[in-house]
Amino acid sequence: MTLPIVTLGLRRPLNIEVTGVTQTFWSGLAEGRFLLARCSHCSRLSFPPRRICPDCHQLDFTWIEASGRATLYSLTRIHNSPPRYNLLSPARVAIIDLEEGIRLLTRLLPADQAPVMGGPCQLVITQHPDGMHYAARPVESG
Numbered sequence: 001m002t003l004p005i006v007t008l009g010l011r012r013p014l015n016i017e018v019t020g021v022t023q024t025f026w027s028g029l030a031e032g033r034f035l036l037a038r039c040s041h042c043s044r045l046s047f048p049p050r051r052i053c054p055d056c057h058q059l060d061f062t063w064i065e066a067s068g069r070a071t072l073y074s075l076t077r078i079h080n081s082p083p084r085y086n087l088l089s090p091a092r093v094a095i096i097d098l099e100e101g102i103r104l105l106t107r108l109l110p111a112d113q114a115p116v117m118g119g120p121c122q123l124v125i126t127q128h129p130d131g132m133h134y135a136a137r138p139v140e141s142g
């Protein structure tokens with residue numbers, strides 16, 4: 001299942017360094033898929049991808065595709081962000097919980113639906129002049 005792709009005119013929010021550990025994740029984004037690393041030994045999911053499982057310290061991972069379904073855990077508005085984050089000001093930054101059990105920090109894009117704490121949101125892939133990234137946007141419950 002591929003996630004919606006939203007085109008943004010801004011550069012990505014951070015300078016991205018692709019490593020051997022993160023290459024699969026970034027390749028997945030380019031295909032519209034948000035991938036989570038699953039430890040082959042204890043099945044723990046990790047994000048961001050790591051070289052070593054934080055639970056059992058093994059080195060073998062497989063990849064699973066996130067559904068994109070999430071809930072909004074927290075939200076803030078940043079009115080004056082450092083230039084390196086390439087955010088339009090003001091920018092909404094959220095902490096979301098993926099249904100797979102991963103909590104992550106991301107930009108919250110404008111949408112028809114107003115954000116509601118604990119309410120549903122959707123992970124989206126964002127396309128920037130310098131590559132792909134990700135964000136979330138609130139969606140209708142139901």
Ligand SMILES: [Zn+2]
Nearest residue numbers: 039042053056
């Ligand atoms: Zn493990």
